[in-house]
Amino acid sequence: MTAPFLLEARALVRRDARTATTLLDAADFALAAGERVLITGPSGSGKSVFMRALALLDPIDSGHVLWHGRDIDRHAIPRYRRSVAYVRQRPALVDGTVEDNLRYPYSLQAYRDARFDRDRAEQLSRAAGRGQDFLAKRAGDLSGGEAQVASLIRVLQLAPEVLLLDEPTASLDPESTRAIETLVADWFDADRSARASLWVSHDPAQVERIGGRRMTMHAGRLTAYKEVIE
Ligand SMILES: Nc1ncnc2c1ncn2[C@@H]1O[C@H](COP(=O)(O)OP(=O)(O)OP(=O)(O)O)[C@@H](O)[C@H]1O
Ligand SMILES: [Mg+2]
Numbered sequence: 001m002t003a004p005f006l007l008e009a010r011a012l013v014r015r016d017a018r019t020a021t022t023l024l025d026a027a028d029f030a031l032a033a034g035e036r037v038l039i040t041g042p043s044g045s046g047k048s049v050f051m052r053a054l055a056l057l058d059p060i061d062s063g064h065v066l067w068h069g070r071d072i073d074r075h076a077i078p079r080y081r082r083s084v085a086y087v088r089q090r091p092a093l094v095d096g097t098v099e100d101n102l103r104y105p106y107s108l109q110a111y112r113d114a115r116f117d118r119d120r121a122e123q124l125s126r127a128a129g130r131g132q133d134f135l136a137k138r139a140g141d142l143s144g145g146e147a148q149v150a151s152l153i154r155v156l157q158l159a160p161e162v163l164l165l166d167e168p169t170a171s172l173d174p175e176s177t178r179a180i181e182t183l184v185a186d187w188f189d190a191d192r193s194a195r196a197s198l199w200v201s202h203d204p205a206q207v208e209r210i211g212g213r214r215m216t217m218h219a220g221r222l223t224a225y226k227e228v229i230e
Contacts, residue, residue, distance in 0.1 A: 007031040012063035023049045025220040035196045036212030046220040055086035078110035085160040089167040091151030093139040124153045128179040145176025163197040
């Protein structure tokens with residue numbers, strides 16, 4: 001039997017360890033295969049806290065994250081992170097070329113069964129409108145937009161089932177923004193029956209372009225988005 005949701009959060013709570021302030025207030029969320037969900041909300045409302053908790057990157061104070069309807073055992077976390085990929089607003093690249101960065105995940109234990117595919121990497125960089133020399137560029141020489149493209153290709157080549165995109169195009173020029181949107185759309189279209197994304201964006205035009213179900217975060221509370229009609 002197939003679980004109804006790829007990813008679920010039940011009453012997920014995150015507190016500030018120092019002050020015990022609630023950062024995320026019992027968030028309930030479910031993401032089905034084929035869905036694209038957008039989260040908007042003011043700065044500091046807890047969107048990144050929520051995404052990082054969902055990605056199991058930060059400790060959860062209470063509640064559950066379910067993957068295909070099940071709790072995630074400690075030993076299953078590497079496999080979970082491989083399937084549910086968090087894309088940060090500010091990409092973190094290692095020293096070396098773009099290709100070195102794309103090869104990097106394959107040096108990790110969680111990917112020991114997978115091999116770097118240069119043709120695939122070139123295909124993804126072409127899809128993002130990058131030139132032939134992109135893979136040979138030094139990570140330190142990349143523009144902000146190029147660095148984000150490189151970090152997204154690094155994730156997409158591993159074919160995750162869920163993408164958690166935390167303002168991946170904030171502060172990028174329109175051309176780089178479209179490149180990121182195209183990469184994500186191609187990834188989604190390649191297997192809509194098994195993939196889903198959660199995208200945090202502050203840009204109303206981007207929210208319109210991407211479409212999908214909308215949610216909003218206010219002061220740590222995640223709710224369905226309701227259009228305010230004046
Ligand atoms: N690890 C942490 N410990 C304590 N407080 C934190 C931690 N991480 C985030 N916060 C606080 O939680 C609140 C929500 O932060 P968060 O980064 O989730 O905001 P956001 O909605 O993503 O904002 P933005 O749109 O600016 O990215 C902020 O007040 C932030 O200072
Ligand atoms: Mg944020």
